[in-house]
Amino acid sequence: MNCDYCKSKPATVHLTKVINGQKTELHLCEDCAKQSGEINWFNTFSLNDIFQPFSVNDLLSSFLEGVNGNNGNMGYNTNVSAKCDTCGMTYDRFKQTGMLGCRHCYEAFGDELTPLIRRIHGNVKHIGKVPRKAGSELRVRREIERLKEQLDRAVKEEAFEKAAELRDKIREMEGKLN
């Protein structure tokens, strides 16, 4: 008997499978049996097919297609010649590489980037770490917001002494900002 798959080599592996009462028989040569994976005890299979090599650029360009497509754009593309004045990066080049040239590109390409960033992250507002230095002002402002909430609570609870303390603290911090 020859192999059911290649029909040339003799069948040395004989398999009987019963799936939902359906019986099938397979007679394979050793090579085809190995390749078919039919004799793998644990029924392993290669997963590489679901892990298609994936690159950020592919991802980005698929996001970009959606953003810069003609829908809603009234048929013309306004971004063709957009360029960052600080570093010289063009929007076209960014579209190809997915990489920006400097921090000012974020402003220069803001109109196009904002929807893109929203598509990628589902969000355009950072709520994570604030660097101590660059964010010192921001830290103060967030601290003021926090103190104001406490002040509201203190007033509601009629804890006026505490409220006065908080008010002074807020004034002091606001002074720092100006």
Added chain:
Amino acid sequence: MDNWISANGPDSDIIISSRVRLARNLDNVPFPTMMDDKQAERVVGDVGKAILDSRSALAGHFKLVRIKDVQQLDRQMLVEEYLSSPDLIKNDKSGALLINDDNTVSIMINEEDHVRIQCLAAGLQLREAWELADKVDDLMEESLSYAYDEQLGYLTTCPTNVGTGMRASLMMHLPALAMTNNIREVLHAVGRVGITVRGIYGEGSEVKGDIYQISNQISLGQSEDDIVNNIIAVARQIIDKERRARQMLMDNAGLQLEDRVYRSLGIFTNARMLNTEEALELISNLRLGVSLGILKDMDLKVLNQLLFMIQPAHVQKHKGRELQPTERDIIRAELIHEKIRR
């Protein structure tokens, strides 16, 4: 924090390593895409000083390595040990690395971003890795000004990293889920909660040796703690499923499993030629054997070491020269015998 090779971390039988990467750029220099050589040199100098000249106790534990001073084979070894990205070692001009003594921190300079802080820990220690990265980041910020925007957070060369600049990932060994055909379903579910799955060498790499890397997909709109907690929560579920699959295999196909492990041991210790892929597959079976108590005299640490020792550059370094692929397979088998016998 233990180095990942030690296998001393929590859940080390399944989680090989935890890694956190933070992308940062300097405020007053164009990103690596647009900077000139002089600016690139300044970045290396400033970032190097930020660590090495700091008064922190950390400073004494770091060394600065210029890529141009590293030989090709040694460069590849840095990648194989996860201390450098494949892209960084191509930057002959201005690429550099700050690495600490125990290889738990590596700071890549002039990669896609000016700075990429990476912390690598054994087992499920993602929170610990983030805390260390946070500390290193604070230290660097004492003397550097980062490109930061109140709205968008840390500004990165690629908008996919903007915000926290964070990628938190776990390297997971999931042989039982693969054997029992459950992996596809598990990974599919993971994908729906904003987590990406990749192979052992990151982006675009194939799955080998049943090793999967999971990491956060988005970096903006979630705090660093949220990202870490999210991944840990998902990992806990995967760990639980893998453990159950392992138990199920032991209960229902114990003999076949033992057979598979001992056959792998036989090939591993007796083969005269082994390519990387086969070696990884065998290591996977042996890891499983150790975790299930089938192999009692083998150490997860040795298997972790072998994970990179069998890689091409390490094999060639062992012989002290470049080797043809066939030669490599021979040396790889020799190297494994030596390592296992010890």
